[in-house]
Amino acid sequence: MPFNVLEGLDSPFLFPDSRSMKISSLFDYGFQPCPYIAATKPLTLDLVNQYIESLTDLAGKKHLPIDGIVMIFDSLDYSKKCGRTGHHYKDGLAFKFEDETYETTLRNIEWTPTRFEEIAPVGIFDPVEIDGCSVSRATLHNLTFIKELELVPGCRISVSKRNMIIPHIEENLERGHYVDAVPPVCPCCGSQTRIYQRKGNDGRLIETVHCDNPNCDSQIRKRFTHFVGKKAMNIEGLSETTLEKFLTLGYLQTFPDIYHLNEHQEEILQLEGFGKKSFERLWNSITSSRNTTFVRFLVSMDIPMVGRTKSKILDTVFHGSLQGFFDAASGNYDFTQLDDFGDTLNQNIHDWFSDENNLILWHELQKELIFEERKEMNTMMKENVFTGCTIVATGKLAHFTRDEINSKIIELGAKAGSSVTKKTDYLICGEKAGSKLAKAQSLGIKILSEDEFLEMIA
Numbered sequence: 204m205p206f207n208v209l210e211g212l213d214s215p216f217l218f219p220d221s222r223s224m225k226i227s228s229l230f231d232y233g234f235q236p237c238p239y240i241a242a243t244k245p246l247t248l249d250l251v252n253q254y255i256e257s258l259t260d261l262a263g264k265k266h267l268p269i270d271g272i273v274m275i276f277d278s279l280d281y282s283k284k285c286g287r288t289g290h291h292y293k294d295g296l297a298f299k300f301e302d303e304t305y306e307t308t309l310r311n312i313e314w315t316p317t318r319f320e321e322i323a324p325v326g327i328f329d330p331v332e333i334d335g336c337s338v339s340r341a342t343l344h345n346l347t348f349i350k351e352l353e354l355v356p357g358c359r360i361s362v363s364k365r366n367m368i369i370p371h372i373e374e375n376l377e378r379g380h381y382v383d384a385v386p387p388v389c390p391c392c393g394s395q396t397r398i399y400q401r402k403g404n405d406g407r408l409i410e411t412v413h414c415d416n417p418n419c420d421s422q423i424r425k426r427f428t429h430f431v432g433k434k435a436m437n438i439e440g441l442s443e444t445t446l447e448k449f450l451t452l453g454y455l456q457t458f459p460d461i462y463h464l465n466e467h468q469e470e471i472l473q474l475e476g477f478g479k480k481s482f483e484r485l486w487n488s489i490t491s492s493r494n495t496t497f498v499r500f501l502v503s504m505d506i507p508m509v510g511r512t513k514s515k516i517l518d519t520v521f522h523g524s525l526q527g528f529f530d531a532a533s534g535n536y537d538f539t540q541l542d543d544f545g546d547t548l549n550q551n552i553h554d555w556f557s558d559e560n561n562l563i564l565w566h567e568l569q570k571e572l573i574f575e576e577r578k579e580m581n582t583m584m585k586e587n588v589f590t591g592c593t594i595v596a597t598g599k600l601a602h603f604t605r606d607e608i609n610s611k612i613i614e615l616g617a618k619a620g621s622s623v624t625k626k627t628d629y630l631i632c633g634e635k636a637g638s639k640l641a642k643a644q645s646l647g648i649k650i651l652s653e654d655e656f657l658e659m660i661a
């Protein structure tokens with residue numbers, strides 16, 4: 204159900220500068236846009252309350268799930284001028300309803316290993332019906348969450364569906380009976396567990412439970428499951444159960460082994476549930492996954508916090524060059540200069556590439572794959588004076604944003620450095636350059652103006 208038109212439909216003759224007219228025109232194209240009220244007079248508190256009430260009523264009558272209401276400017280021009288943060292436009296206000304809560308009894312806390320060594324807690328409670336669905340499980344996130352709510356099996360709790368979707372334990376109605384909930388050993392491999400502290404988004408310390416055993420079956424199975432998943436290498440026919448079988452039988456140890464499963468064809472055909480046809484289908488799917496992309500490859504590597512969205516950004520920044528990304532990740536490239544890449548993510552990438560096993564995997568797996576060529580690739584790796592150099596850019600540039608100049612540098616087969624060191628070959632210097640310029644001068648590093656740089660790559 205559309206509630207906004209992001210792009211298109213913008214003929215100035217058909218639609219003047221009005222969001223509501225644009226949205227209402229969607230009816231002509233067969234859409235049922237999200238109900239709205241176009242305010243015709245200045246909003247007062249009374250009026251806002253009145254609108255909220257009538258939209259809530261309407262949603263009830265039409266059986267539309269609703270968790271709040273958005274107030275937004277009608278003038279698209281004005282909206283645009285309000286600017287945006289990394290995630291959100293600043294042209295509107297959201298009014299969120301409190302989620303309805305339901306009482307029930309917590310029965311158990313289940314601990315399930317994930318693929319990042321963390322053992323994640325899930326609360327199991329007596330089923331309650333919320334919005335027509337029976338709900339009996341909710342993630343408990345981490346140890347801190349359990350401790351703060353003092354959750355123990357048997358206590359009365361209130362649960363809701365956050366945003367009407369995700370079951371959530373809101374409150375413990377019988378506090379004061381907390382006993383340590385940490386499982387002493389990993390439920391999968393029996394190794395001793397360890398409590399790990401990390402900083403949450405709001406800066407608070409969060410405790411999580413970990414299994415440190417890198418050979419924990421469950422972790423390995425989950426990593427393989429992720430690897431063959433739709434967003435990663437997209438191999439059909441390797442369910443978690445099948446993977447478990449192949450892992451137990453020793454057909455699979457590392458990801459590249461998947462591409463040699465045919466060496467075990469005879470044995471696999473003897474397995475229950477495997478016929479000639481199903482093996483053929485599996486092998487076809489494995490073979491076609493060899494043709495892959497930068498994004499799929501990177502997602503399949505499973506660097507913590509690097510999912511599809513981040514991989515796509517990296518694909519653009521590094522122009523689909525795995526080598527370019529590899530150089531940056533194993534060098535001192537500062538990923539926080541990219542939109543929405545924070546310190547933790549930057550650290551995760553560099554950590555991942557300092558692990559020898561990961562490096563072996565990174566190179567071995569590429570040997571099995573064929574990468575779709577990107578158009579820019581041809582112009583990219585042409586030899587030029589900058590190939591192999593380390594280049595740092597500083598100051599305000601006229602033709603590039605920071606991301607753009609760094610991609611350009613990488614495109615030239617050079618490394619984009621974030622700070623000036625003895626290893627820096629060139630400093631590209633824009634307006635109002637500061638300490639980096641001074642440092643480069645003191646180290647005798649070659650300094651280029653933006654125009655000089657442009658001339659050299661022309």
Ligand SMILES: [Zn+2]
Pocket residue numbers: 316389390391392393394414415416419420421
């Ligand atoms: Zn384990």
